[in-house]
Amino acid sequence: MPRTALVTGANRGIGFEAARQLARTGLDVVLTCRNAEAGAAAAGRLSDEGLAVRVEQLDVADATGVEECAARLRDAGVTVEVLVNNAGVLLDEGGAPLDIDDELLRETLEVNLFGPLRTSRAVMPGMIERGYGRVVNVSSGAGQVTEASPYAPAYSTSKAALNALTRQIAFGARNGDVKVNAMCPGWVRTDMGGPSATRSPEEAVDTIIWLATLPPDGPTNGFFRDRRPISW
Numbered sequence: 001m002p003r004t005a006l007v008t009g010a011n012r013g014i015g016f017e018a019a020r021q022l023a024r025t026g027l028d029v030v031l032t033c034r035n036a037e038a039g040a041a042a043a044g045r046l047s048d049e050g051l052a053v054r055v056e057q058l059d060v061a062d063a064t065g066v067e068e069c070a071a072r073l074r075d076a077g078v079t080v081e082v083l084v085n086n087a088g089v090l091l092d093e094g095g096a097p098l099d100i101d102d103e104l105l106r107e108t109l110e111v112n113l114f115g116p117l118r119t120s121r122a123v124m125p126g127m128i129e130r131g132y133g134r135v136v137n138v139s140s141g142a143g144q145v146t147e148a149s150p151y152a153p154a155y156s157t158s159k160a161a162l163n164a165l166t167r168q169i170a171f172g173a174r175n176g177d178v179k180v181n182a183m184c185p186g187w188v189r190t191d192m193g194g195p196s197a198t199r200s201p202e203e204a205v206d207t208i209i210w211l212a213t214l215p216p217d218g219p220t221n222g223f224f225r226d227r228r229p230i231s232w
Contacts, residue, residue, distance in 0.1 A: 004079060004081055005081070005083070006073075007029065008116075009032075011031070012191060013192065014188060014204050023052075025213060028053075029051075030053070031056070032058035039055040056073070057069070061114070066118040081130075083124070084136045085120070090152060091108055091154060092155060097150060100154050108155060109157075113165060128175045132178065134178075135169065136181060137165075137180075137182040140156075140159040143160040143162060144160070145160055145232060148160075179214055180221065184223070185204035186198070186225065188200070
């Protein structure tokens with residue numbers, strides 16, 4: 001039977017393209033997003049291409065909602081073997097580091113850091129128990145500590161924290177063939193990246209698909225761009 005991949009924030013942009021490409025590889029895909037109607041519309045677009053996906057409403061900033069989504073999948077007999085933590089927000093582009101609003105930072109961390117932690121906590125124990133899993137955290141070069149910049153300080157801080165979380169989760173998942181990695185998609189033409197961005201969603205998700213379908217001898221506990229390791 002095909003494995004199942006769950007993609008967060010998958011109704012548009014990078015998440016939608018990741019869902020599309022994963023479905024094309026033959027995986028069963030659970031397309032999740034905050035708005036159920038947007039999810040249904042995205043699934044309809046994929047259906048027009050001959051790709052069937054399961055749609056689930058999921059707001060990664062809602063801890064109870066994450067637990068309820070995981071319970072619905074369990075009740076339906078859906079086993080998640082691949083998790084793509086793509087949902088994210090950029091709320092402070094161009095802001096000054098010392099001017100970060102507390103509430104804005106909290107909102108950013110709720111989605112960009114706590115969201116991936118919640119979804120990983122919901123599905124990774126099953127991966128570890130079964131001895132197989134792939135977790136891909138969609139991060140950003142803005143979160144690289146070694147090449148830090150003042151761009152979007154709350155966003156950058158949240159992605160640096162996500163990178164640290166990736167490493168901690170990878171350390172805790174050393175059972176069987178469970179791999180946890182982060183990746184940077186680059187500057188992508190999405191609602192977040194804007195129309196002037198240099199990369200298409202198709203180009204951006206190549207590394208996601210690669211990490212989501214790694215063979216047993218593939219890497220874990222790494223940070224990648226264009227399938228190549230980059231510094232944390």
